[in-house]
Amino acid sequence: MNSIIGIANACIELGYWPSHFKRSTTVVILKPNKKSYNSSKSFRPIILLNTIGKLIEKAIGERLQFIIAANNFIHPSQLSRLKFKSITDVGVALTHIIQTGWVKNLTTSTLTFDIVQFFPSLNHCFLTLIMKKAGFNNCIISFFSNYLIDMKTKYFWNNFTSPIFNVDIGVGQGSVLSPILSALYLSLFIYILENHLKNLKIPISIISFVEDCLFISQTKSINISNSHLIFHFNRFQ
Secondary structure, eight states, rough: OOOHHHHHHHHHHTTOOOGGGGEEEEEEEEEETSSOOSSSGEEEEEEEOOOHHHHHHHHHHHHHHHHHHHTTHHHHHSSSSTOOHHHHHHHHHHHHHHHHHHHHOOOOEEEEEETHHHHHHHHHHHHHHHHHHOOHHHHHHHOOOOOOOSSEEEEEEEEEOOOEEEEEOOOTTTTTTHHHHHHHHHHHHHHHHHHHHHTTTEEEEEEEETTTEEEEEESHHHHHHHHHHHHHHHHHH
């Protein structure tokens, strides 16, 4: 394990991720119980990464999570797959909000939504800009600037094998770094949205679990709470 940690530290110091670890295999499988398979949404891509590369990413992820936790880079409402946070925290936070509303005689409405194709849609240039904005040191930024470029994959589907394709957007869902990078990517948007809602004096709270989000509205009237959620969700779309 010391060797893995040593390689991880060297990668960060050099700002380099070996091209061998940038190659992946994407296996396309059918989602079960679909009425039709004429749409791409009926299939699930499974990304297979190099095992040694995943171990090195794990070591880098541990270091990155420590930096994130120490510097509060992630919005407090993001209860995603990060250290010291879990899906249990989402339930606890929501329960606390609802019960606090009861004390104030407020009704609570919630609206959940999923950001479709979130992981495959992350813009690499924008992600590195967010890391600069967050205050990461130059070594970390240089590493991820290199880590995110020149990604390649080939597709397996039944007996079909595709040529190798460049992957210039997104992060692989098989990578342990993906939840961390996606949380950073989404954090800036949540801060902007939160400030927007505060300026409009609209009582909507936000809870995020990676690409799954929850809007929470509390007012004296359930109808008003619902209308707030519907109006701002439509604007968000």
